[in-house]
Amino acid sequence: MRVYLDYNATTPVDPAVLAAMLPYLAQDFGNASSIHSAGQRARAAVDRARDSVGKLIGAAPSEIVFTSGGTEADNLAVFGVVAAAPQSRKHIITTAFEHHAVLNACQALLTHGIDVTFVPVGRDGIVDPEDVRRALRPETVLISVMHANNELGTIQPIEEIGRIAAEADAFFHCDAVQSVGKLSFDVNQLGVDLLSISAHKIYGPKGAGALYVRSGTPLEPRLFGGHHERDRRPGTENVPGIVGLGKAAELAGAHLNDDAPRIVALRNRLEETILEEVPSVRVNGARNRRVPNTTNLSFERAGGEALVIALDLQGVACSSGAACSSGAVEPSHALLAIGLSPDDARSSLRFSLGRATGPQEIDHAIRVIPPVVERLRSLSPRPPDSVAAQ
Ligand SMILES: *Cc1c(COP(=O)(O)O)cnc(C)c1O
Numbered sequence: 467m468r469v470y471l472d473y474n475a476t477t478p479v480d481p482a483v484l485a486a487m488l489p490y491l492a493q494d495f496g497n498a499s500s501i502h503s504a505g506q507r508a509r510a511a512v513d514r515a516r517d518s519v520g521k522l523i524g525a526a527p528s529e530i531v532f533t534s535g536g537t538e539a540d541n542l543a544v545f546g547v548v549a550a551a552p553q554s555r556k557h558i559i560t561t562a563f564e565h566h567a568v569l570n571a572c573q574a575l576l577t578h579g580i581d582v583t584f585v586p587v588g589r590d591g592i593v594d595p596e597d598v599r600r601a602l603r604p605e606t607v608l609i610s611v612m613h614a615n616n617e618l619g620t621i622q623p624i625e626e627i628g629r630i631a632a633e634a635d636a637f638f639h640c641d642a643v644q645s646v647g648k649l650s651f652d653v654n655q656l657g658v659d660l661l662s663i664s665a666h667k668i669y670g671p672k673g674a675g676a677l678y679v680r681s682g683t684p685l686e687p688r689l690f691g692g693h694h695e696r697d698r699r700p701g702t703e704n705v706p707g708i709v710g711l712g713k714a715a716e717l718a719g720a721h722l723n724d725d726a727p728r729i730v731a732l733r734n735r736l737e738e739t740i741l742e743e744v745p746s747v748r749v750n751g752a753r754n755r756r757v758p759n760t761t762n763l764s765f766e767r768a769g770g771e772a773l774v775i776a777l778d779l780q781g782v783a784c785s786s787g788a789a790c791s792s793g794a795v796e797p798s799h800a801l802l803a804i805g806l807s808p809d810d811a812r813s814s815l816r817f818s819l820g821r822a823t824g825p826q827e828i829d830h831a832i833r834v835i836p837p838v839v840e841r842l843r844s845l846s847p848r849p850p851d852s853v854a855a856q
Pocket of ligand 1: 673
């Protein structure tokens with residue numbers, strides 16, 4: 467049995483999304499900028515998708531900019547706002563556990579004379595709005611805080627931070643890639659000026675996404691070319707991808723109410739059973755302020771990478787959050803940001819459930835996880851500090 471528990475990494479394309487996309491890869495292949503009827507059919511499809519995405523988050527269609535995904539949406543928000551701002555506004559506030567698309571965009575701006583404050587994150591995986599307020603300066607132009615963290619699932623106090631941003635006259639960007647389709651929200655209630663979405667995290671295709679840009683928000687493009695997307699993002703529209711995102715957005719809205727309670731019950735059963743059956747396991751992040759589908763667990767004395775590989779052999783796909791760069795396993799920056807030791811961060815696993823997860827998938831995961839952890843622990847030497855403590 468294959469059990470996929472890595473929906474925060476990516477999701478399969480929903481069959482209805484695929485069906486909606488197929489005509490735009492084949493007979494309706496027109497360029498949405500062409501005047502002839504083939505072009506007009508493509509244009510109409512892009513417009514319908516824009517309506518669907520706008521509707522899901524409470525935005526006007528004109529406020530939706532289609533991009534190549536969440537990474538480009540995040541980059542367009544960060545660079546676009548800074549480039550459009552007066553020279554005197556040279557400060558950004560973000561958090562230490564943002565996705566690398568935001569983190570590294572801000573990092574890149576540091577070398578362009580922009581100052582960035584990376585506010586800390588609590589042990590509970592939640593940013594304190596007062597830390598954001600304390601970081602404010604007269605020259606702060608942008609605050610960027612994610613909605614749900616991709617590794618922990620913890621939900622950030624976006625509405626409160628939105629009020630702080632508004633009082634300070636700073637623009638507010640929110641990476642909502644991991645909350646769309648999992649939480650019900652709209653951009654006005656959140657008080658955001660910009661918000662990022664990715665299609666492949668909500669059962670749409672890879673390589674499609676959107677940035678919501680509140681009407682009146684000054685934004686310079688990052689790419690230069692034609693007049694597409696109201697001069698905010700040039701390039702021939704990825705019509706099949708955009709149609710897929712539109713359909714995925716429609717389905718996300720329709721599924722939200724029945725998916726969430728079903729998935730939260732399965733996630734809790736998985737988590738509680740592991741906690742009961744495996745000694746020395748800790749849940750990372752506030753258990754009562756998470757999206758329904760995610761659990762992040764530290765398995766003392768068992769390497770995350772080794773666990774991922776061993777579980778994969780038993781048919782369970784999950785993630786260690788650690789990135790393997792240049793042969794060395796780097797602990798997750800998000801887990802370090804909430805105060806885990808490098809060892810604990812390296813021994814953590816993320817399980818993220820989705821629409822096709824059912825009781826049988828969880829039964830299988832619960833059967834294989836405890837013995838795999840026990841076996842890996844028996845192979846690994848005790849760390850020096852626990853030896854010393856005896
Ligand atoms: C996946 C992800 C992204 C990047 O989206 P892509 O479409 O894969 O580029 C950005 N932010 C978060 C929180 C994500 O989980």
